[in-house]
Amino acid sequence: MGSLLIYGSYGYVGSLVAEDAIDRGLDPILAGRDRDQLREQVADLEQPGRRFSLEEPDVVAEALEDVDCVLNCAGPFSNTAEPLVEGCLRSGTDYVDITGEIPVIESIQDRDEEARAAGVTLLPAAALSTIPMDCLAAHLADRLPEADSLALGVDSIRIPSVGTVRTVLEGSNTEGAVRRDGRVESVPTAWRTREIDFGRGERPAVTMPMGDICTAHYTTGIPNVEMYAMLPQPARLALESHRYLTPLFESKPVRWVLKQLAGVRDGPAEWARERGTAYVWGEARVEDDGERVVSRLRTPDPYVVTVDGAVTVAERVLAGDADAGFQTPADAFGAEFVLGLDGVEGFFDEETPEETSPLSPLLR
Numbered sequence: 001m002g003s004l005l006i007y008g009s010y011g012y013v014g015s016l017v018a019e020d021a022i023d024r025g026l027d028p029i030l031a032g033r034d035r036d037q038l039r040e041q042v043a044d045l046e047q048p049g050r051r052f053s054l055e056e057p058d059v060v061a062e063a064l065e066d067v068d069c070v071l072n073c074a075g076p077f078s079n080t081a082e083p084l085v086e087g088c089l090r091s092g093t094d095y096v097d098i099t100g101e102i103p104v105i106e107s108i109q110d111r112d113e114e115a116r117a118a119g120v121t122l123l124p125a126a127a128l129s130t131i132p133m134d135c136l137a138a139h140l141a142d143r144l145p146e147a148d149s150l151a152l153g154v155d156s157i158r159i160p161s162v163g164t165v166r167t168v169l170e171g172s173n174t175e176g177a178v179r180r181d182g183r184v185e186s187v188p189t190a191w192r193t194r195e196i197d198f199g200r201g202e203r204p205a206v207t208m209p210m211g212d213i214c215t216a217h218y219t220t221g222i223p224n225v226e227m228y229a230m231l232p233q234p235a236r237l238a239l240e241s242h243r244y245l246t247p248l249f250e251s252k253p254v255r256w257v258l259k260q261l262a263g264v265r266d267g268p269a270e271w272a273r274e275r276g277t278a279y280v281w282g283e284a285r286v287e288d289d290g291e292r293v294v295s296r297l298r299t300p301d302p303y304v305v306t307v308d309g310a311v312t313v314a315e316r317v318l319a320g321d322a323d324a325g326f327q328t329p330a331d332a333f334g335a336e337f338v339l340g341l342d343g344v345e346g347f348f349d350e351e352t353p354e355e356t357s358p359l360s361p362l363l364r
């Protein structure tokens, strides 16, 4: 097995990923820009460490010279993916990350040709968003090959980590997004609402600008993709009002205060991760004749899936199982890949779904 470097290894997800990689015998190099945090983690986990920041492309490429695969856990990825991808292309290192940011995935996809020429795999979004939704999309496309539109969704109430809150705040002026006719299209926040049976009865859901609208499209070729997240009523109202609050979020003092507030907690504790669940739903449709298929998945806690998914993807990339170029999880390893992750159940297929189904297959 080749060498793995985890960048952002002392962040909330990064440290869970580092521990899991060590447990699997991957012997990772721990890396990041902060000397003190890295030194402490290196001493704690008794692994090699490498400190470097991402401003200088030559420094990044040099730091990756002897590395076979980088697993980037340093978000917001709008600040870290571009320099690490550049460094990987220069040093011939494969690249995996856990971003869910649409512009980041699109910019990595733009480097597909370069990556193929360099023999380098670029596999972003190896996390809750997008492994389960991407694999579900591939499964739905197998069930209905003529489909021209996809709706995907996730239902999981969970306390986000500080890093996730920061990433959302950084992107809070990007509004919503869907994929239409193959292109990412900006739409207002909470643009569309819909009642969805994720697997435990119908719940209100709203469109969310998640990276799944990229990966599901590149995996299946389906040109229209919407991504929904279940929201309880008060959160939905808050999000809808966010349309009118956007100018406020864009104000620097307000964003600064929100970021400080987000700094009070690192992320969900172990007990919360053990109890968490995510319900994943997908629908493929042929718009002209209304033909429609629905499938579902149930996964453990989003952070558990993220850690297991990211390390498993890195392991498979190190084993040489992914082709060179831009890859999505399902493209690289097939629709069934998600079923190999710990605790994932599915696919639950509806053969002839009703428009609304009062009792889901998971509960029958």
Ligand SMILES: NC(=O)c1ccc[n+]([C@@H]2O[C@H](COP(=O)([O-])OP(=O)(O)OC[C@H]3O[C@@H](n4cnc5c(N)ncnc54)[C@H](OP(=O)(O)O)[C@@H]3O)[C@@H](O)[C@H]2O)c1
Binding pocket: 008, 009, 010, 011, 012, 013, 014, 032, 033, 034, 037, 053, 054, 073, 074, 075, 076, 077, 079, 080, 098, 099, 100, 125, 127, 128, 129, 130, 161, 162, 163, 164, 165, 166, 167, 168, 266, 267, 303, 306
């Ligand atoms: N796609 C998904 O489903 C999914 C799931 C979970 C998390 N995520 C994303 O993963 C990211 C990490 O989450 P987290 O909870 O682990 O956050 P976190 O605890 O804040 O950790 C972030 C890490 O990134 C590093 N970092 C940030 N900006 C950097 C920069 N410009 N240069 C170098 N290092 C930088 C930080 O190092 P310093 O301390 O040195 O700044 C830290 O090590 C977030 O963006 C989150 O949204 C995605």
